[in-house]
Amino acid sequence: MGNASITTHQSLSVSLPDVASAITLPHGWSIASGAPALTLIGPERDLQIAFVAMADTRDKQAMVAAAWHLLDPSFDLPIAQQSEAPATHGWDACTQILYRPPSAESRVAFATVRTLGARVYVNLVTGTLAGFARREAQIEELRDAWRPDGLVATSLADRTAVGWGAAQSEALDAFIRDAMHTLQVPGLSIAIVQAGEVAYAEGFGVCSIDGKQAVATDTRFMIGSTTKSLTTLLMARLIEQDHFSWSTPLTKILPDFTLADAEMTQQLQMRHTVAACTGMPRRDIDLMFKFNDVTAEQRLSEMSKMTPTTGFDEVFQYSNYLVAAGGYAAARSFARDGSLDSSYALAMQQWVFDPLQMSNTTLHKTQGCTNCAAPHAIDFDGHSALIDPNMEKFADAVAPAGAIWSTALDMARYLRLELNGGFAPNGTVLLATDALQQRWRGGIKIDGNTSYGLGLICADEQGLEVIGHGGGTSGFSSDMYFLPAKQIGVVVLSNLRGAHVFLAALRQKIIEILFDAKPTSAQMIAAAMKAMQDATTSVRSRVTIDYDSLRWLNNLLGRYHCAELGNVEISQREAGYWAAFDGWGSSLGSEIQSGESRFVVLTSPPWIGLRLRVNADHSELHLDGGQTKYVFKKCQSAN
Incomplete structure (x- = not known):
C-alpha cells in the first residue's frame, strides 16, 4: 500500500474516521505516516489494515476499487469470492470481498464493506499469510473497534426468554429441515436446556448418506474442539482436589516436556495450555497429514521443535498441541501409570463422564458402534459425500483438544452442570461455583466482542453473555453454548465438515425464537448457500481434472x-x-x-x-x- 513511512509508539491511540473518541492500538501496532487514508501496520511490518470512509454511491465494487486505488494505485488482484453477510452490531449492511493473490506469493488480501446510513466504511487488509495467521485476532479487534458516531447496536440483555413449548419446537423444526436441505447437512442432533431441564431434543436426517438409519438424540457424533470445555472441567475438578493448580508449571507434572524455546518451556503454567495466549502457532496440518500409529507421547515430543511466534498474553493464537499437553498433564497428575492416552481416558471417565452420567460419551470411536454418525464433507462437485472414517483418527494423539464422541442428551447433562453452578443433574455437587466459573472469565481477545477463557469462548452476542465452544473435524461440526443469565444452554452436533455458518444461523434462529430478535437467520442460510456454490465454482474453474x-x-x-x-x-x-x-x-x-x-x-x-x-x-x-x-x-x- 504505497511507500508511506511508519510512526511507532509503545502505546498508541488513534482516531478512526467518523469516530469522535480515540482507540488504543494493540501493543506494537503503528500508523503509516503520509498514507492517503489511515493505515495501521502490524508489529512485524508484514500486515496492514486501512480505514476508508466515503459517501454511499450504491456501487459497492466501484467504491471498493476506489478505496484500493487510493491506497495502492497498482492493486489489480482478481476477486476470489464476494459474500453478503447479515448486518450485526448496528450496521445496515456488510459485504466481504476476498482476492486471489498468486499462491507462490503467500499473501492475503480482502476488503470488508459496511454501511451505516449514507456512509460506507471500507477496511482493506493485505499482508503475508504468516502475518495474518499470527495476528488475525488483532485485525478482527481493530475492525470491530470502528464504530462510527451514530452506530447503535441492538441489545437483548433486558429481554426475558419465552418458555419453550410446542410453537417454538415447530418453528425450529421447520427451520432446521429447510436449512439442512439447502446446505446439504446429512444429519443433526440438538438439545436445548432451559431452567435446569431439557426443554427440546430432536434428531434430524441420517447417520450416513449411503444408509437409512435416522439420527436420534442418542446418536454419537465426534464433537471436535467442544472437547476442550470438558477437558478444562476435568482440570478444574483435579485442581479442587489439590492435584495441581492453574499456576503449576507444566514441567512439574511432565518433566520431559520441552519446546524449542527453553525460556518459554519454563514459563508455561497449566492455565496457559488452555488459554490460547502463549503465542504458539496453530499446527493442525501436522495433525491432519500424519496420524496413523502416532501416540500422544510422540505428539508432545514434536513440540520440542516448535516455538511461539508472538509473546505471552499478546494475541490470540490457537494451539491444539498445547491444549493436548495441558490435558494430558492434568490426567497424569491423577493417573501416573500407563500411556498418556490411557491416563486421560481414565481421568475423564472417573471425574467427568461417570459423575455426569454421560453413559454414551467415549474417548475415541468405539469399535462396532451401531449408533454413530458417519463423517461427511463437500466434494469437488459441491455435494455432501462420505469420507474415510480413518481420517478422524487425527485427533487420537491430541485427545484433550478434540477426540471425544458424545450425544446431544449427554452434552445436555454437561450444560446443566454449567448452568447449575457446579451441581450435577442428580443434585450432587461436583465443583464449587467459583471454580467452575473461573473457566468462563475472558482473557485474550479473539475480536472486539469475544475473548477466550479456559477452554471456553466468552462472547457478547446482541447484548447477551454467551459462553461455549464449537468444534470441527474432518467430517463433523458442533456447537455448544450457554447463556448463564438466561439459564439457557444449547448443543448441536452435525456430521458435515465446515458447517459452522449453518450452526451460526441455527444459533441465531434460536435467539430469534427465544428473544424475538431481528430475523436474520434465513439470510444467513441464503448467504451460506451462495458462498458454498461460489466456492465450488471457483475451484472447478481453476483446477483441471481431465486426464x-x-x-x-x-x-x-x-x-x-x-x-x-x-x-x-x-x-x-x-x-x-x-x-x-x-x-x-x-x-x-x-x-x-x-x-x-x-x-x-x-x-x-x-x-x-x-x-x-x-x-x-x-x-x-x-x-x-x-x-x-x-x-x-x-x-x-x-x-
Missing part, C-alpha cells in the same frame, strides 16, 4: 517425504492420478497460475482445493501452512 491435461503429472510419479507430515506416493490410476498420504488419500487435479507456477491440487473431500506447489525439476512439493512452510522431497528410487 489429458494432467499428463504432466507423470513427472511427479513416485514417493516424497516431509519430515513433519510423513510420506506421499503419487501414482497413476486408470481414472487419473492419486496421492496416497500416511493413512489417507486423494485424487489429484492441477492448477497453473501466472508466472507458470504449477500446483498439484487435492480433489477428494475433505481437503478439496489444497495445493502443493511443484518446483522446477519436480523434486519438491511445497505446502504453504502460513506460519509454517512444508516441503515434500522426492525419494531416490532403490536400484
Whole structure:
C-alpha cells in the first residue's frame, strides 16, 4: 500500500474516521505516516489494515476499487469470492470481498464493506499469510473497534426468554429441515436446556448418506474442539482436589516436556495450555497429514521443535498441541501409570463422564458402534459425500483438544452442570461455583466482542453473555453454548465438515425464537448457500481434472517425504492420478497460475482445493501452512 513511512509508539491511540473518541492500538501496532487514508501496520511490518470512509454511491465494487486505488494505485488482484453477510452490531449492511493473490506469493488480501446510513466504511487488509495467521485476532479487534458516531447496536440483555413449548419446537423444526436441505447437512442432533431441564431434543436426517438409519438424540457424533470445555472441567475438578493448580508449571507434572524455546518451556503454567495466549502457532496440518500409529507421547515430543511466534498474553493464537499437553498433564497428575492416552481416558471417565452420567460419551470411536454418525464433507462437485472414517483418527494423539464422541442428551447433562453452578443433574455437587466459573472469565481477545477463557469462548452476542465452544473435524461440526443469565444452554452436533455458518444461523434462529430478535437467520442460510456454490465454482474453474491435461503429472510419479507430515506416493490410476498420504488419500487435479507456477491440487473431500506447489525439476512439493512452510522431497528410487 504505497511507500508511506511508519510512526511507532509503545502505546498508541488513534482516531478512526467518523469516530469522535480515540482507540488504543494493540501493543506494537503503528500508523503509516503520509498514507492517503489511515493505515495501521502490524508489529512485524508484514500486515496492514486501512480505514476508508466515503459517501454511499450504491456501487459497492466501484467504491471498493476506489478505496484500493487510493491506497495502492497498482492493486489489480482478481476477486476470489464476494459474500453478503447479515448486518450485526448496528450496521445496515456488510459485504466481504476476498482476492486471489498468486499462491507462490503467500499473501492475503480482502476488503470488508459496511454501511451505516449514507456512509460506507471500507477496511482493506493485505499482508503475508504468516502475518495474518499470527495476528488475525488483532485485525478482527481493530475492525470491530470502528464504530462510527451514530452506530447503535441492538441489545437483548433486558429481554426475558419465552418458555419453550410446542410453537417454538415447530418453528425450529421447520427451520432446521429447510436449512439442512439447502446446505446439504446429512444429519443433526440438538438439545436445548432451559431452567435446569431439557426443554427440546430432536434428531434430524441420517447417520450416513449411503444408509437409512435416522439420527436420534442418542446418536454419537465426534464433537471436535467442544472437547476442550470438558477437558478444562476435568482440570478444574483435579485442581479442587489439590492435584495441581492453574499456576503449576507444566514441567512439574511432565518433566520431559520441552519446546524449542527453553525460556518459554519454563514459563508455561497449566492455565496457559488452555488459554490460547502463549503465542504458539496453530499446527493442525501436522495433525491432519500424519496420524496413523502416532501416540500422544510422540505428539508432545514434536513440540520440542516448535516455538511461539508472538509473546505471552499478546494475541490470540490457537494451539491444539498445547491444549493436548495441558490435558494430558492434568490426567497424569491423577493417573501416573500407563500411556498418556490411557491416563486421560481414565481421568475423564472417573471425574467427568461417570459423575455426569454421560453413559454414551467415549474417548475415541468405539469399535462396532451401531449408533454413530458417519463423517461427511463437500466434494469437488459441491455435494455432501462420505469420507474415510480413518481420517478422524487425527485427533487420537491430541485427545484433550478434540477426540471425544458424545450425544446431544449427554452434552445436555454437561450444560446443566454449567448452568447449575457446579451441581450435577442428580443434585450432587461436583465443583464449587467459583471454580467452575473461573473457566468462563475472558482473557485474550479473539475480536472486539469475544475473548477466550479456559477452554471456553466468552462472547457478547446482541447484548447477551454467551459462553461455549464449537468444534470441527474432518467430517463433523458442533456447537455448544450457554447463556448463564438466561439459564439457557444449547448443543448441536452435525456430521458435515465446515458447517459452522449453518450452526451460526441455527444459533441465531434460536435467539430469534427465544428473544424475538431481528430475523436474520434465513439470510444467513441464503448467504451460506451462495458462498458454498461460489466456492465450488471457483475451484472447478481453476483446477483441471481431465486426464489429458494432467499428463504432466507423470513427472511427479513416485514417493516424497516431509519430515513433519510423513510420506506421499503419487501414482497413476486408470481414472487419473492419486496421492496416497500416511493413512489417507486423494485424487489429484492441477492448477497453473501466472508466472507458470504449477500446483498439484487435492480433489477428494475433505481437503478439496489444497495445493502443493511443484518446483522446477519436480523434486519438491511445497505446502504453504502460513506460519509454517512444508516441503515434500522426492525419494531416490532403490536400484
